[in-house]
Amino acid sequence: MSGRPNILFLCTDQQRADSLGCYGNAAAQTPVLDELASQGVLFDQCYVQSPVCGPSRASLMTGTYPHDHGLWANGVSLPENAAVFMKNLADGGYDCGLVGKQHLAPCFGGRTEPRRDDGYRVYKWSHDPGHGSPENRYHAWLREEHPALYEQAVGHKRKGTAGVLPDTDVVTFDVMPTEAHYTHWAAQEAIEFLGEDRGEQPFFLWVNFFDPHHPFVAPQEYLDRFDPDTLPDPLGGPGILDDRPAVLAEASKESYAGTLPGFQDHTPEQIAQIVRAYYGMVSLIDDEVGRVLQVLKERGLEENTLVVFTSDHGEMLGDHQLLLKGPMFYDGAVRVPLLMRWPGVLPAGERREDLVQWIDLCSTLCAAGEVSEPPRSQGSSLLPLARGDGGDAGAAGRGWAICEYRNSGHGYEPPVHATMLRRDSWKLVVHHGEPASSRGRDGELYDLSTDRDELHNLWNDPDHRETRYDLQEFLLDVLVATENRSQTREAHW
Numbered sequence: 001m002s003g004r005p006n007i008l009f010l011c012t013d014q015q016r017a018d019s020l021g022c023y024g025n026a027a028a029q030t031p032v033l034d035e036l037a038s039q040g041v042l043f044d045q046c047y048v049q050s051p052v053c054g055p056s057r058a059s060l061m062t063g064t065y066p067h068d069h070g071l072w073a074n075g076v077s078l079p080e081n082a083a084v085f086m087k088n089l090a091d092g093g094y095d096c097g098l099v100g101k102q103h104l105a106p107c108f109g110g111r112t113e114p115r116r117d118d119g120y121r122v123y124k125w126s127h128d129p130g131h132g133s134p135e136n137r138y139h140a141w142l143r144e145e146h147p148a149l150y151e152q153a154v155g156h157k158r159k160g161t162a163g164v165l166p167d168t169d170v171v172t173f174d175v176m177p178t179e180a181h182y183t184h185w186a187a188q189e190a191i192e193f194l195g196e197d198r199g200e201q202p203f204f205l206w207v208n209f210f211d212p213h214h215p216f217v218a219p220q221e222y223l224d225r226f227d228p229d230t231l232p233d234p235l236g237g238p239g240i241l242d243d244r245p246a247v248l249a250e251a252s253k254e255s256y257a258g259t260l261p262g263f264q265d266h267t268p269e270q271i272a273q274i275v276r277a278y279y280g281m282v283s284l285i286d287d288e289v290g291r292v293l294q295v296l297k298e299r300g301l302e303e304n305t306l307v308v309f310t311s312d313h314g315e316m317l318g319d320h321q322l323l324l325k326g327p328m329f330y331d332g333a334v335r336v337p338l339l340m341r342w343p344g345v346l347p348a349g350e351r352r353e354d355l356v357q358w359i360d361l362c363s364t365l366c367a368a369g370e371v372s373e374p375p376r377s378q379g380s381s382l383l384p385l386a387r388g389d390g391g392d393a394g395a396a397g398r399g400w401a402i403c404e405y406r407n408s409g410h411g412y413e414p415p416v417h418a419t420m421l422r423r424d425s426w427k428l429v430v431h432h433g434e435p436a437s438s439r440g441r442d443g444e445l446y447d448l449s450t451d452r453d454e455l456h457n458l459w460n461d462p463d464h465r466e467t468r469y470d471l472q473e474f475l476l477d478v479l480v481a482t483e484n485r486s487q488t489r490e491a492h493w
Contacts, residue, residue: 003343006281006305007204008190008296011067012214012285013053013101014325015311016112017046017335027231029283032290033309033339040307040341041386042351047401047422048313048358051325051333052409054103056312056358058198061085061104063362063377066404068484073408080116083374084375085362089204090119092371097122099189100182100208107131124189129182130173138185139173146180147400157256173441178219178284183209187288191295198319204369205399207292211281212315214324216273218280224280228272234318235453241321243457245431245442247416252321257410263323271318278317306368307340310361320454327405327412329420329429329444340370347387354385355401355422376486399423402478414438421475425449428471445471 022029022037023044049059050066058064058071059082071078090096095118105113110132113125126138130153130418143150152171154240163340178184181451211218211350241249254262266274289309296302316322325333338356359379366373367381380394400423407415416439418430425448433441445468456462 002092003304004202005345005368006202006301007094007365007368008292008305008307009206009365010209010289010292010307010309011206012209014211014313015282015285015316015337016314016317016332017044017213018276020333020337022336022339025232027226028279029225029227032286032293034338036289036293036307036309036341037339038349039343040321040339040348041346041355043338043340043382043386044077044351045355045422046310046336046338046358047276047334047355047420048336049402050311050404050408052405053101053312055406055408056406057103058082058249060361061349062314063359063374063379064208064372064484065359065378065482066406066408067400067479068378068482071104072406073411074103075106075108077114078116083340084116084118085366085374085377086204086206088366088371089118089369090121092369093201094119094371095198095201095203096120096370097124097193097203097205099124099193099206100126100186101128102208103127107133108139118142119251122193122205126182126185128213129176137189138388141185141188142176142180149152149176149180152231173287174215175217176219176283178221181284182268183211183220183281183284183288186210187291189443190292193391194292194295194299194301195265196351202369202479205366209285209288211285213280214244214315216281217275218277222284223276224345225283226276228276231279234275234321236320238321240455243460244320245327245418245429247431248320248322249414250327250412255322255324257412259410260324262319263314263318266323274323275310275317276456278315295360301387303343306345306365308361309337309360311336312358326409327416327418327431329403329418329427334420340382340386346383347388350388350396352385354401355394356385357398357401358376360395373484376484378482399472400435400478402475402482411480419475419479421471421478423471426467426471427454428468428475430472430475431456441466 020030031409037377050056054074055066058069058078062069086096098120112133113137140284153178156170174408186209201385244437250283252263261263319332340446360382363379385396407416415437419430421428427446429444431442443459446454
């Protein structure tokens with residue numbers, strides 16, 4: 001099949017790459033996504049540009065790095081003049097729709113995320129299941145379809161769910177049976193969009209599943225699928241953070257800069273239940289994606305639709321004595337699934353080991369839709385690499401990936417500014433000191449060819465000092481290379 005495809009972009013929130021069976025997790029129950037991988041291309045080394053939502057999503061939509069686009073932290077608005085790729089698709093003739101979360105502006109305290117010139121005809125916005133905005137379309141659906149559950153959730157609001165483990169004895173927007181769940185709602189809205197009669201006009205639909213985000217809970221039928229004793233134990237035991245930057249020990253005690261319980265606030269049994277709920281949430285997503293893909297097939301749209309499945313960042317899930325996300329760059333937090341299926345255009349059942357980045361998706365989707373990219377986009381289309389003819393150009397030849405944290409989650413005091421570089425088999429993490437922060441400069445260095453689980457920090461190892469210095473210098477070069485120089489130079493002076 002050739003020509004401009006429909007684009008179905010399926011995105012989760014806080015999902016690790018290794019949570020899927022197709023990424024080698026034998027305990028996962030993800031048959032739909034595993035089959036999607038077998039029908040398309042799996043990218044094994046996809047890194048996001050920030051370990052928290054807002055900056056990461058802004059990088060996806062603008063094709064630029066956090067140090068360029070300006071949405072440097074959750075709670076910061078993307079500048080109004082920043083162009084997003086969905087508008088390019090709409091201007092190029094695509095019928096565009098959004099379901100669920102977007103997160104390009106503050107949403108705290110019941111605020112409604114303002115619309116921008118985004119190109120969407122269908123805009124079913126809902127920041128998260130419990131967000132009290134009057135524009136929360138999930139709440140409107142729940143009130144209509146399941147009024148009793150809605151009233152119970154409103155009555156309890158988020159009582160008992162402020163922590164990492166919710167109180168499942170009460171009905172809240174986070175604690176719902178499958179038929180009333182946010183994940184089910186997102187799939188249902190996608191199915192309604194796919195059911196529209198649009199003639200020959202191609203569509204772009206971005207479906208945002210809020211899970212497997214915390215609080216860690218899943219419908220009972222999905223919890224029952226997993227025995228905690230058979231699930232993988234978290235990586236790294238007591239003492240693993242002794243030679244790491246000090247903020248990680250702080251985060252182990254208290255997550256989100258002290259606003260949520262930390263790993264150390266939980267018993268081993270509670271951590272096991274967190275892992276169990278996480279697996280349950282992923283399986284629920286898998287089933288709901290299956291419903292969407294089945295309708296795509298029944299509507300005769302499968303053969304000319306590019307399906308992409310990915311996530312905005314990962315989740316520590318107890319690894320390294322840490323939960324949730326923040327100033328941490330372990331693969332559990334920043335390496336995400338990326339599956340692409342386009343029948344007749346992309347090969348089936350192939351893997352790509354090249355280092356790719358989330359900003360590349362902006363370029364990829366614009367290339368598939370045969371529209372121009374946003375003017376400041378710095379990514380490279382993954383289509384040549386996915387087809388197998390990438391050569392040394394674009395993403396296939398880059399050989400590196402970066403990820404940034406600029407006090408980007410709940411703010412620390414003193415602030416935490418850190419940058420990760422992946423290059424070849426090495427991962428370097430620099431925690432910046434003066435003048436960026438009064439915190440002392442520190443860092444991490446891992447050789448992933450021999451230490452895939454990132455258990456041995458080589459930052460202060462004298463035998464690896466030259467490697468560390470070389471990577472730090474290369475990181476400086478990368479930061480210069482990724483500065484915004486999109487403004488046209490009109491003359492020599």
